[in-house]
Every structure is written in structure tokens, then in C-alpha cells.
Amino acid sequence: xxxxxxxHAGGKLTKATLExxxxxxxxxxxxxxxxxxxxxxxxxxxxxxxxxxxxVLVGDSAALAAYNPEVWAAAAAQIAxxxxxxxxxxxxxxxxxxxxxxxxxxxxxxxxxxxxSLSVNGSxxxxxxxxxxARVTETVEASAPxxxxxxxxxxxxxxxxxxxxxxxYDVELELPAAxxxxxxxxxxxxxxxxxxxxxxxxxxxxxxxxxxxxxxxxEGLADRIGAGVGATRAVxxxxxxxxxxxxxxxxxxxxxxxxxxLGVSGAVQHLSGMxxxxxxxxxxxxxxxxxxxxxxxxxxxDVNQIVPALIEAAKx
Amino acid sequence: MxxxxxxxxxxxxxxxVKVSGSAVDLEGATLVIDGMDEYGVEEALRLREGGAxxxxxxxxxxxxxxxxxxxxxxxxMGVDRAIHVETDEKLDxxxxxxxxxxxxxxxxATLILVGGQEADWDSQALGAATAERLGWPQLTWTNxxxxxxxxxxxxxxxxxxxxxxxxxxPAVVTTQQGLNEPRYPTLPNxxxxxxxxLRKDSLxxxxxxxxxxxxxxxxxxxxxxxxxxxxxxxxxxxxxxxxLLRNEAKVLA
Numbered sequence: 001x002x003x004x005x006x007x008h009a010g011g012k013l014t015k016a017t018l019e020x021x022x023x024x025x026x027x028x029x030x031x032x033x034x035x036x037x038x039x040x041x042x043x044x045x046x047x048x049x050x051x052x053x054x055x056v057l058v059g060d061s062a063a064l065a066a067y068n069p070e071v072w073a074a075a076a077a078q079i080a081x082x083x084x085x086x087x088x089x090x091x092x093x094x095x096x097x098x099x100x101x102x103x104x105x106x107x108x109x110x111x112x113x114x115x116x117s118l119s120v121n122g123s124x125x126x127x128x129x130x131x132x133x134a135r136v137t138e139t140v141e142a143s144a145p146x147x148x149x150x151x152x153x154x155x156x157x158x159x160x161x162x163x164x165x166x167x168x169y170d171v172e173l174e175l176p177a178a179x180x181x182x183x184x185x186x187x188x189x190x191x192x193x194x195x196x197x198x199x200x201x202x203x204x205x206x207x208x209x210x211x212x213x214x215x216x217x218x219e220g221l222a223d224r225i226g227a228g229v230g231a232t233r234a235v236x237x238x239x240x241x242x243x244x245x246x247x248x249x250x251x252x253x254x255x256x257x258x259x260x261x262l263g264v265s266g267a268v269q270h271l272s273g274m275x276x277x278x279x280x281x282x283x284x285x286x287x288x289x290x291x292x293x294x295x296x297x298x299x300x301x302d303v304n305q306i307v308p309a310l311i312e313a314a315k316x
Numbered sequence: 317m318x319x320x321x322x323x324x325x326x327x328x329x330x331x332x333v334k335v336s337g338s339a340v341d342l343e344g345a346t347l348v349i350d351g352m353d354e355y356g357v358e359e360a361l362r363l364r365e366g367g368a369x370x371x372x373x374x375x376x377x378x379x380x381x382x383x384x385x386x387x388x389x390x391x392x393m394g395v396d397r398a399i400h401v402e403t404d405e406k407l408d409x410x411x412x413x414x415x416x417x418x419x420x421x422x423x424x425a426t427l428i429l430v431g432g433q434e435a436d437w438d439s440q441a442l443g444a445a446t447a448e449r450l451g452w453p454q455l456t457w458t459n460x461x462x463x464x465x466x467x468x469x470x471x472x473x474x475x476x477x478x479x480x481x482x483x484x485x486p487a488v489v490t491t492q493q494g495l496n497e498p499r500y501p502t503l504p505n506x507x508x509x510x511x512x513x514l515r516k517d518s519l520x521x522x523x524x525x526x527x528x529x530x531x532x533x534x535x536x537x538x539x540x541x542x543x544x545x546x547x548x549x550x551x552x553x554x555x556x557x558x559x560l561l562r563n564e565a566k567v568l569a
Contacts, residue, residue, distance in 0.1 A: 009476075069444065069454060094475045098456045101445035104410050110527035111410050113439055126531070131437050132333045136340055139532040179453040183469070184480035200567060225568055237494075244477055249433070250492055258567035268329050279565045280540065281557070283547070296540050297560050301547015309554035314568075 001031040003085040005076050008045045015197045018158035020089045020151045021052045029086055029120030036079050040065040046168055051161040056168045067095055068178040073102035075173050080107055085146055092152040100150045110142030116155040133272035153196050154255040188244035198228030200258045203247055205232040207263025207284055208303055211240040217307040218262055224314045232270055248273035263303045266291030318372045319360040320420055322430040323353040325386040338532045349386040352431025355491040358498040359461055360429055361394045368463045372396050374423055378415050380404050391509035392501030403519040408528035409441035415522040417449035426486040432457050447488040455481055459494035
């Protein structure tokens with residue numbers, strides 16, 4: 001089988017999971033596309049998963065109430081072994097890339113990390129991935145009975161529901177006790193669309209001027225056009241914005257249809273997180289800012305003057 | 317406690333990347349210690365300076381000759397000794413973890429520090445793969461770390477925010493910016509570092525076979541339109557941009 005470990009939040013599959021389903025469906029290779037749903041009280045997620053996959057395996061228990069890398073790795077590896085999976089697909093999220101290597105070691109399976117494409121030819125699996133701060137595209141391959149892959153979010157068009165619902169099966173998992181204790185948690189909630197799922201993102205950099213300006217201009221424009229909000233590392237380091245909004249090498253990687261950068265200079269570390277966006281828009285008063293080199297559209301001007309005009313114009 | 321801190325020598329982020337044939341060519345590029353690993357080196361030193369019971373701090377590099385420079389940097393920053401497993405083969409994380417795990421055992425390491433993401437190959441996998449081989453817990457993307465007895469605690473970033481954690485040692489911790497500000501090696505320390513041990517090991521000793529082949533590398537640049545509007549008249553510029561986004565790019569309603 002082609003095993004996919006489902007990612008879900010708030011009782012729903014993430015877009016990244018539907019992208020992995022599409023990747024598995026189109027990669028070639030043998031066996032049913034199988035979604036493994038892990039969690040507690042995940043019946044609704046399992047039902048949704050059955051609309052997309054030929055079979056759904058459900059691990060529903062208190063031990064799976066919260067994500068833990070060792071627990072998730074044990075569950076995924078056990079199912080991959082029992083089902084003789086040829087492919088194990090795991091989301092290229094921070095958590096996915098944290099436990100996937102453990103799965104690979106448990107299965108003694110090669111690991112293709114952060115794949116942007118996927119094809120299976122016999123027992124050889126080939127993928128592309130970005131390296132050197134996303135400036136180089138490498139093609140990598142591995143030949144083995146089982147290959148572990150993390151799939152970069154935003155790289156595949158999400159799968160559509162299938163005509164017939166897949167079968168659901170409950171699975172018994174032998175899980176280790178979680179050794180890492182979470183003693184506190186700060187979740188950065190936003191009413192806006194999640195950054196990695198947004199079609200349009202408005203990002204602010206230091207050039208916006210102040211936290212207040214960020215709220216007025218970056219959030220103001222984002223709310224006017226229904227976009228997600230991003231921030232540069234400089235802005236996050238300065239404490240203006242939460243880390244969850246950071247785009248770049250050490251933040252999130254995004255590829256929206258439109259990325260609107262306000263007061264962003266365009267350091268390579270930032271470009272590595274958004275350079276694959278379909279359209280890039282830059283507004284910056286410094287005409288020499290590197291962001292203009294990668295921009296499709298740009299305005300050389302002061303964010304404080306241009307953005308209010310943009311918000312006003314967008315009302316029409 | 318014995319700390320193993322992993323380092324690599326990589327092209328500077330601002331360096332121009334070029335591809336020759338089907339592989340990245342580092343000829344002429346400015347090389348530096350991987351910034352993410354440097355946080356690990358610094359943290360090991362700070363744990364010792366902060367009074368944790370640190371018996372030894374060993375820097376480890378696996379890879380081509382250039383990594384010697386990263387080890388020299390770590391030695392000059394203050395680690396006790398260095399081990400270089402020299403190979404020109406590009407090993408994947410699953411293979412590398414075999415080597416790291418064996419050395420960790422030989423060195424009686426109880427804490428392994430490694431950068432959260434490689435600056436060149438963008439991989440985040442080595443820490444977790446090593447932890448699995450050793451049967452240890454792991455904490456990734458750590459930006460605050462404390463050691464008390466046999467317990468580590470701190471904070472780290474997760475998908476949708478951050479968490480405070482505690483975990484038993486031995487453990488693998490992956491490091492990132494925010495954890496500390498790495499020190500600059502001083503000239504006396506650079507001189508002193510020259511007398512510290514830098515052991516060379518052969519990869520053959522460790523029986524690590526590569527499982528992932530790189531079959532091609534290319535620089536794909538997306539052609540951008542670079543249509544720049546003068547913002548002297550903010551209202552006109554804003555309206556023009558909006559028109560382009562709505563009617564040419566068709567990305568806004």
C-alpha cells in the first residue's frame with residue numbers, strides 16, 4: 001500500500017493531507033492509497049478521510065490525544081510494516097519533518113525529505129527538493145522496498161473526493177510512553193486563513209515602521225482583501241509579531257497565488273520561504289531593495305502612503 | 317555530562333550558488349560554519365559556564381575536508397576536542413545517523429546538539445534520525461535550554477506556536493536562532509585551538525552506506541515581470557497595482 005499519515009486540525013484534514021493524497025495517486029506504484037488517522041475522538045476525521053482514500057486506518061486512543069514524535073513514529077512504522085507499504089508519506093510540516101526520520105530509521109528505509117514532486121518506477125522512488133535556501137532544485141532517488149517521504153506543503157494540487165467512500169478499519173497500535181513532557185503551550189490563534197493555506201498573503205517587514213503601523217497597514221490590507229498575514233524575521237525578532245507569522249528559512253515556507261511584501265527588503269533567508277509564490281508584489285521606498293528583483297509588480301514608495309490608498313481602492 | 321556538538325562548513329548565505337554539470341559547485345564560494353550548528357556549539361559552552369556538570373564538549377563533523385574549518389571554529393570558540401570523519405561521499409541523514417550514533421556511544425555522550433536545518437541541503441533530519449538510532453528523545457527547534465541533573469527543559473517552536481518541555485537525558489536537541497548569540501573566537505583562543513586534539517576517523521570504520529542518490533541539480537529561476545510603478549502619486553499607483561492584480565494576474569477578486 002501507499003501509506004499517508006493524515007494531518008488534521010480542528011476535526012478536519014489539512015489541505016497538506018489532500019495534497020499528499022494527490023501525490024500518492026499520481027506517483028505510480030502499486031497498492032491502495034491508505035490514510036492513517038491518528039488521534040483521540042477522530043471519527044469525523046476518519047469519515048472525511050474515507051472520501052479521499054481507498055482505505056482508512058484509524059488509531060483512536062487516549063495515548064494519541066496529543067502529538068509526540070516518538071509515539072507518531074512508532075504508529076506510522078508499525079502500520080507501514082504490517083501493510084508492507086512501498087511508500088510512507090508524511091507531511092512536510094515542522095512536526096512531520098521531526099518524526100519522519102525516526103520512521104525511516106525504524107523501517108531501515110531511505111528518506112526523501114521535503115519532496116516537491118514524486119514518481120515511482122518499480123522499486124525506485126524519485127523526488128525533487130529545494131536546497132541551498134531554495135535556490136537549487138535537486139532530483140533525488142532511492143531504491144528500496146519501502147521509501148519514506150515528507151511532502152512539501154503547497155507542491156501538489158489537493159485531491160478531490162472520490163466517487164465511492166473507502167473502507168475504514170480500526171488498528172491496534174503498540175505505542176511507547178511519551179518521554180517528552182509538554183509543560184506549557186502557547187498557540188498563536190488567528191481568525192485569518194492559515195499562512196500555509198492562504199491564496200494571498202500580505203507580509204510586513206521592518207520598513208513598515210512600527211507595531212502599530214503593522215496592525216494598520218499589513219493587517220488592514222490583509223483583512224480588506226481576505227489574505228493571511230506574514231512577517232519577516234526582523235519583525236518577529238523585534239517582538240512586533242508572533243513567530244507563527246514568520247516566513248523564511250527559519251519560519252514557514254509558503255507558495256500563495258499572490259505574495260504582497262510591504263516594507264520587506266528581501267534577504268535570501270526570507271526569499272527562500274516565499275520565492276516560489278506565483279505572483280510577488282513589493283512595496284518599498286528603497287528602489288534598490290533586493291525584493292524588487294523577484295517581484296512581478298512593485299511600487300517604489302512609502303508604505304504609509306501607498307497602503308492606505310490601496311486599502312481605500314480595494315473597497316471599490 | 318558529555319556533550320557532542322555537530323558542525324558543518326557550508327557556503328555563506330549570501331554566496332552565489334552555481335551548478336556545474338548536475339551538481340552544485342562550491343568552487344570559489346565563501347564558506348562558514350553552519351549558523352544553526354553554531355548555536356549548538358555556543359549552547360554547549362554556556363551550559364558549562366552556567367554551572368551544569370559538563371565533563372567534555374566534543375565537536376563532530378562528518379563530510380569533506382572543508383569541515384575541518386568548522387571544527388577549528390568550534391575549537392576556537394571553546395570546545396575541548398574535535399572529531400572529523402572525513403569523506404567526500406554525500407551521505408543522507410539515515411546513513412549519517414549511523415555514524416553519529418556510534419560516536420555518541422563511544423564518547424559516552426548524553427546530550428547531542430545539532431542545527432535545526434542545514435544551510436546548504438536544507439535537511440532537518442539528522443537530529444531525529446540519530447535520536448531514533450540511540451533510542452533517545454529529541455527536542456527540535458529549541459530556543460531555550462536548561463539542564464538540571466538528568467533533565468533538560470526549555471522552549472521550542474512547534475507547528476502552530478511554541479511549547480515548554482522537559483525530557484530526560486540522554487537526548488538530542490536541535491538548535492536555532494534565538495537560543496543564544498554565538499561568541500566570536502578571540503585571537504588567543506584561535507591560537508590555543510591549534511593545540512587541541514582534532515581526531516581524524518575513516519568512514520569505513522562505521523559501515524554507513526548512502527541510501528539516497530542525488531541525480532541532478534539545477535538552478536530554476538522563475539521569470540519575474542519586474543513591473544515597477546512609481547509611487548509619487550500614491551492613489552494612482554495603488555489603483556494601477558490593484559488593476560494589475562485583478563485583471564492581469566487575476567489573483568484578487
